[in-house]
Amino acid sequence: MIKNPQLAEYWNKPVSALATIDPAEDDKPLSEALCERHRIYSLTLMAITHHYWNGLKRGRDGDYPWNPDPGSADGKYLRNDYIGHNIAAFAVDKLGFVMDFAFNHNKLMNSSAEHAEARLVRRIFGLNQIHDSWNVTSEANPVLSDYNTFEEVTLYTTLESCSQCSGIMALARVREVVYLQTDPGMYMIGNMLRNLTRGTDLESPYPRPASSFGLEHFGQLDTAFETFTTEVAANPFHIAPNGKKDKSPSLTSFLCTALARDIYAQASVELDAMESALASGGMPLKHPGAHPVDRKGEVVPGGLTNEETLKEALSFRRYAIEKGRRSTPHKL
Numbered sequence: 001m002i003k004n005p006q007l008a009e010y011w012n013k014p015v016s017a018l019a020t021i022d023p024a025e026d027d028k029p030l031s032e033a034l035c036e037r038h039r040i041y042s043l044t045l046m047a048i049t050h051h052y053w054n055g056l057k058r059g060r061d062g063d064y065p066w067n068p069d070p071g072s073a074d075g076k077y078l079r080n081d082y083i084g085h086n087i088a089a090f091a092v093d094k095l096g097f098v099m100d101f102a103f104n105h106n107k108l109m110n111s112s113a114e115h116a117e118a119r120l121v122r123r124i125f126g127l128n129q130i131h132d133s134w135n136v137t138s139e140a141n142p143v144l145s146d147y148n149t150f151e152e153v154t155l156y157t158t159l160e161s162c163s164q165c166s167g168i169m170a171l172a173r174v175r176e177v178v179y180l181q182t183d184p185g186m187y188m189i190g191n192m193l194r195n196l197t198r199g200t201d202l203e204s205p206y207p208r209p210a211s212s213f214g215l216e217h218f219g220q221l222d223t224a225f226e227t228f229t230t231e232v233a234a235n236p237f238h239i240a241p242n243g244k245k246d247k248s249p250s251l252t253s254f255l256c257t258a259l260a261r262d263i264y265a266q267a268s269v270e271l272d273a274m275e276s277a278l279a280s281g282g283m284p285l286k287h288p289g290a291h292p293v294d295r296k297g298e299v300v301p302g303g304l305t306n307e308e309t310l311k312e313a314l315s316f317r318r319y320a321i322e323k324g325r326r327s328t329p330h331k332l
């Protein structure tokens with residue numbers, strides 16, 4: 001007898017039912033305006049990731065057959081030391097403001113658990129507490145009864161979340177997680193957790209593949225990763241000076257290839273074009289006046305319009321690239 005109703009619902013169903021998000025659960029077909037918002041944030045995250053791109057996962061020595069031209073201007077980071085995987089996340093609040101961003105820092109911290117989403121959630125909790133007073137006797141500062149900081153937060157991540165990050169996002173009550181590439185090694189854990197927690201106090205974020213709002217880079221990254229996994233046995237990712245070949249179909253290795261980098265570069269170019277258009281008085285958006293909606297589908301008062309969202313995103317990109325120390329990006 002399974003007492004947990006969520007688990008009971010799936011107990012006698014195939015795993016495929018547990019791993020598939022019910023299409024009826026989506027916020028209805030996404031409006032064009034909402035697709036545009038998701039696109040702006042996704043391109044911004046890709047552009048920041050591209051700026052900090054580094055490719056020499058196995059160090060400076062040896063050859064990287066998948067990085068055919070590491071000395072080119074566009075690949076300026078490819079001959080630098082490897083600081084961390086090219087995986088990043090940022091969080092957007094209810095009004096549409098970017099809260100903060102984080103990179104995966106497994107490499108920098110010599111750990112296998114320093115994933116972007118987990119680091120981001122922990123830091124935002126910390127940042128909120130910076131502004132929290134110790135003076136609980138003050139009427140203006142009542143004792144908080146819960147920690148639902150993220151209930152209206154959308155988190156964007158370049159890669160589908162793992163079990164750790166899905167769990168941490170569930171604990172934080174993140175509303176939705178948008179991911180820009182599938183990670184087949186994570187066996188759809190985000191979907192499963194969502195199905196098992198839907199409607200509970202511990203609801204895991206709605207996992208949204210970027211394909212759902214027409215981001216072509218999603219399919220391009222998945223296809224390119226498939227090419228990499230198929231061909232890496234014959235064409236190694238790295239050949240060490242002693243001749244040792246790295247033929248592992250690792251996703252973080254793929255994310256060091258020029259194949260992946262060029263897809264990120266396209267996103268960056270598109271964002272640059274939007275910025276130029278705005279600067280010259282043009283309007284690169286189809287729905288500049290559209291407003292954000294909350295999880296009930298109601299317009300958020302005071303929320304950023306799509307035009308303001310684009311300006312916010314461009315401004316955040318500038319911060320992340322020019323300063324960005326708060327988030328320990330790929331920069332020492």
Ligand SMILES: [Zn+2]
Pocket residue numbers: 115116117118161162163164165166
């Ligand atoms: Zn993770």
